[in-house]
Amino acid sequence: MNQLDIVIDAITSRRSVRGFLPKPVSVGLINKILATASYAPSGSNIQPWKVHVVTGGKRDELSRQLREAHVRNLPEEREYDYYPVNWRSPYIERRRETGWGLYETLGIKKGDRKASAQQHERNYAFFGAPVVLIFSIDNDLQQGSWLDYGMFLQNIMVAARACGLHTCPQAALANYPGITKNLLGISEDQTVICGISMGYEDSNCLANRYRPARITLDEFVTFHS
Structure with a gap:
């Protein structure tokens, strides 16, 4: 496989x-991945990312506290809106297709709230992953820094x-920032963005x-010449 194919x-x-x-996963491999990722571009090279690597006993305790909050149905404390406040086409259809596609694969029927809640709870068990990365950003940084963070x-x-x-990016891991900040010592001048298992x-x-579908080029690309 040549270099282009590998990428x-x-x-x-x-x-x-x-x-x-x-x-x-070895610490050396985690460090290699994060060092590689740090070559992402950022405006004026400010590099706004802060990464909290959670493994071992600390991982288990974070999972326990997040799962408890979920099971007790505590109100979420998100520090920003990840999803649209008002869903509309075509995004709502894509969301439904992905959600029900996964549930169909798992044999979860529409209306089975108990099974749906149990599947959602697996977010807080990190789907069994031994490594959890929690990401935070300074509260006073603007949208450009969030774009940089995505890269x-x-x-x-x-x-x-x-x-x-493999990985699973999880917006759900920002649902209870108070728990996460307290356990990991993240200061209040930080916003918890998300996590990656x-x-x-x-x-x-x-x-x-389950493999969610991708939209075609015709649906999102416009050529101008």
Whole structure:
């Protein structure tokens, strides 16, 4: 495989994996992935990212507290709106297609709120991944820095693929920032953006069989000449 094919394969094989093996990921490999990701561009090279690597006992305790909050149905404390406040076409249809496509793969029927809640709870078990990355940003940085952050996050996921790992980016891991900040010592002048679960894929996990569709070039590309 030539260099171009390696890069393209790392990008196109990236997907949200929802079932990981308990196999540990070495600190050296984590550092390699994060060092590679740090080459993401940022306006005036301000590099706005802050990464909190959570493993071992701290990972287990974070999971316990987040799952407890979810099971107790505590109100979410998100520090920003990730999704649209008012959903509209074509985004609502794409969201429904993805959500129900996953649930159909898992055998969860429409209206089965108990099974849906249990699947959602797996977010807070990090889908079994041994490594959880929590991302925060200074409160006073603007939209441009958030755009820069997105490129950094993508670099992490692509670099992980190149290293034989899989990831699952999770907006849900920003639902209870008070819990996360308290446990990880993140200061109040930071906003918790999201998390990424990372590890080796469990190929026997049913959820990993689902592949959401991608829209065609005709749907999002306009050429001007």
